[in-house]
Amino acid sequence: MDRLSAVGDPRLRSALEFVRSQERCVTADELAAEDRVHRNVARSRLERLAAAGLLETGTSREGVGRPAKTYRAAPELEAIEFPAHHTAELVGLLAEGRGDLRDVGAAFGRRLATAAGLHTARTLDDVCAGLRRLGFQASRDGDSIVTPTCPLRPLVAAEPRLAAIDEGMWSGLVGTRARCGISGCLDPSSPCRITIDKER
CATH class of the missing domain: 1.10.10.10 (Winged helix-like DNA-binding domain superfamily/Winged helix DNA-binding domain)
Structure with a gap:
């Protein structure tokens, strides 16, 4: 067990x-x-x-x-959670002293992408499938990802000023510089909708 x-x-x-x-x-x-x-x-x-x-x-x-x-x-060194939110990795990135929260989020997103087994070239469908492998429900709707279980949603809901980390995470997950418009994250009755606009 x-x-x-x-x-x-x-x-x-x-x-x-x-x-x-x-x-x-x-x-x-x-x-x-x-x-x-x-x-x-x-x-x-x-x-x-x-x-x-x-x-x-x-x-x-x-x-x-x-x-x-x-x-x-027993001594406990990691939280018991489902799905794993990889919070310790995020805290580690913050402890490195990176000043830009969006950069912290992008580095965190790249780590999530690796944990999800995502390859360098990835589509939004790939990102959604990777998130589902990590235990987060996500689906593609046009140029958006819709997820009621965003990995950082609990963090952003508790401290909205950390939304830049969330935006950066999506850029890191997508695997390229992107503008990520996020809506619904603070509304408990709706899923997060992340609109991805890949920068050229």
Whole structure:
């Protein structure tokens, strides 16, 4: 089981939340008491989370008898998200100190294009297919790309001043200098529409 599948299961997510809410390692007995389930059910949930890399296991000897198996949150170096928004790469580009946000976006778009397996010469249909491979719904409508799941839409919705990064990203995805007119990005009831005008 992978990390995303594990947090997608409400019972496993609840078990993970319980472990993360504790100051110290927990046992299957403690989760069983919390969730009011049999200890074997609790142990199974904890083991599945450990197999997914979300928990680490250990042992604790308190009193006499066999040591108890314990579980604690595993160190987390990347966010669990679907689809992957590649936010860490974007932050890395910003940390390089590039001054022009559109240039940052273009570099990010080129990285997304590589992740999507797009070749140097690409059409809007190619870009849409590449975005779909990354988990973002996108379709071509004439000289526009329409997407309700734009990779940077959550970022731009939270901070509209970063729209230049989004515009640059589309230029990088298209693979050539382009003017990208973006509309609908801040409207929660409509998809983003990116009109591409390739510069000659």
